[in-house]
Amino acid sequence: MQPTRLFVPLFALLCAFSVRAAEVSVAVAANFTAPMKAIAAEFAKDTGHQAKLAFGATGKFYAQIKNGAPFQMLLSADDETPAKLIQEGMAVADSRYTYAIGTLVLWSAQPGYVDAKGEVLKKGRFNKIALANSKLAPYGKAAVEVLSGMGLINAVAPKFVQGENISQTFQFASTGNAELGFVALSQVMKNGKIASGSAWIVPSKLHSPIRQDAVILAAGKGNAAAEALMKYLQGDKARAIVKSYGYDI
Amino acid sequence: MGFADADLAAIWLTLRLAGVTTALLLLTGTPIAWWLARTRSGWKGPVGAVVALPIVLPPTVIGFYLLLAMGPHGPVGQLTQSLGLGTLPFTFWGLVVASVFYSMPFVVQPIQNAIEALGERPLEVAATLRASPWDCFWSVVLPQARPGFLTAGILGFAHTVGEFGVVLMIGGNIPGVTRVVSVQIYDHVEALEYAEAHWLAAAMVIFSFLVLLALYTLNPTGRRK
Structure with missing residues (x-):
């Protein structure tokens, strides 16, 4: 046996694979659970990147992110939380994007x-x-x-x-x-x-708009998959999925 | 600083819930513990296992099934509705029912152990002295197994105070009705009101320590049989 013979190509393969398919860990507002699962599946198919999703209350995610949770991206249920995170230097300033308006x-x-x-x-x-x-x-x-x-x-x-x-x-x-x-x-x-x-x-004039913003968090700065996902959310395919679940955009 | 009215309401509600639950637990748990301690039936294993289930099941499982069972389409919900009581989730008595189930092993097991430790002998002696089983329970079992009952009461009370997951799943967070201390702390933390959360959380730590201290001082293992 010559383990190095086997090891070298295997290692090269692993490296190549990890460069091609990056991974992004995303905190997703609970209301966006179903559309985000659909988007993440398409995203993986189209780009080869993986989005690992965690679903929950935006307020809880905020507290967790402030206390060092390893999320790289947040799909918030509001526009205030991303704004606050940017202000506090916990999120990338120019990455903010309204991915859906809730109904x-x-x-x-x-x-x-x-x-x-x-x-x-x-x-x-x-x-x-x-x-x-x-x-x-x-x-x-x-x-x-x-x-x-x-x-x-x-x-x-x-x-x-x-x-x-x-x-x-x-x-x-x-x-x-x-x-x-x-x-x-x-x-x-x-x-x-x-x-x-x-x-x-409920007619949207009866309440202030539920603008749902996404933002890349400090931990996701420079992460290829996070940037790709942010771009993907703005594409026609993702927007069509978002709309099919009854959101405005 | 200190406790806001909402915090005080949560504390009072929690104490009331734990008090009512403990009383019901001692009433229902004692016959079960008695039966488990004395029976030679083949059902002893299965019944003991069912009583102990809440120790190993996550609160989400218990909360989920209680929500379904006590809901308008569940068996318990249909029963309470046919009795004209409505449904139990989101009510104080719903929490009581859930807590009784959830804290049952903490009450049954100490009593069962205490009765088992008594052995047959004192009961046989009492019987030869023509004590009725009822008399025998009050004048032999209860005094002799007192530490077991004390432990059961304290653990049942403390465990109900410390309940969170089940209450979250069937409570609906209603102030004064189902918003207990643990849920109130959770809300404070979620809203980043860390100072308020600290007050209540510290109170819980002190309370729990005092309860356990009482348990170990009143009931030192050296005096147990």
Whole structure:
């Protein structure tokens, strides 16, 4: 046996492979889970780079990033968190990009429960309404703005159950434990249609826009895969996927 | 600095939850522990294993199944609805039911061990003196197995105070109803309110230390049988 004979080409192969296919670790807002999985699959096919995805609440990611979490890119659920990270020198200043504008939807797992105008909120014949934590999550804040605008906040607030993020909020509503839930359209939309239950797509004028910004973090500066993914998000293919899940862009 | 009203509400709620849960645990756990300690039935193994399940299962598994089971389409949810009680998730009593299940092994096992340590002899003697089983429980088992009951009560209470994952999954974070201290700390940390988080977190550390200190001082291993 001559181990070096084998080792050299193997090592060369490994090096070549690692140069070609870089990896980027991405923190993704929970509401963008489904579209991002689809985008990451296409991204891997088209560029050979791998995007490792972690899904969760933007507020939690912010705290983790500030405390040294090894994420190289953040797809935030808002535009404030990326701005704050840039200000604090934790993110690359000119990398910020609005990859999606979120759509809020009032949804029920029961077909026919939610009408096309959201009148169900005024009738008040429900026990629980789920929303994302209004202190932390952009979709939760937007839901509170909508209710305040309709003059219903005092009547409805006692019926609030708050999810830790938008995924948990959807879980509360989809298991029927809350009859109603303010969730992201992307969670209930499939192939351009509401997949199940009933929904009122909340007009965007009723709340301030849910601009979702992506940013390359300090740890991802100079990472080829991070830069490629940021560019990929701005391409037609990714934008088409984003739109198909009910986001504006 | 110090505790805001919301923090105090969370503390009070947590103590109330732990108190009610511990009382129910002692009431339901004692017969189970008694049966497990004395039975020769083949069911001893399976029942003991079910009681111990929460020790090994992650809270997410328990929370997930409780959410489904207690929801409007789950078996427990259908039962509570047919009794006119509504559904349990997002309510104080929902947390109580979950906590009783979740903390059960911490109450059953110390009592079971204490009763097993008593052995057959004291009960046989009591029986020859014509004590009824009920009398026997109150005047023989309870005094003799007192350290076991004390340990069970303290552990049941402390474990309920320390609960987080299950509450997060079935609680819905409602102030004064399901927002317990552990969830309140989590919210503070998420909102980067580290000073507020520190106050509550430090209180939890001190509380837990005092509980365990009480446990080990009142119940030194040297005096155990």
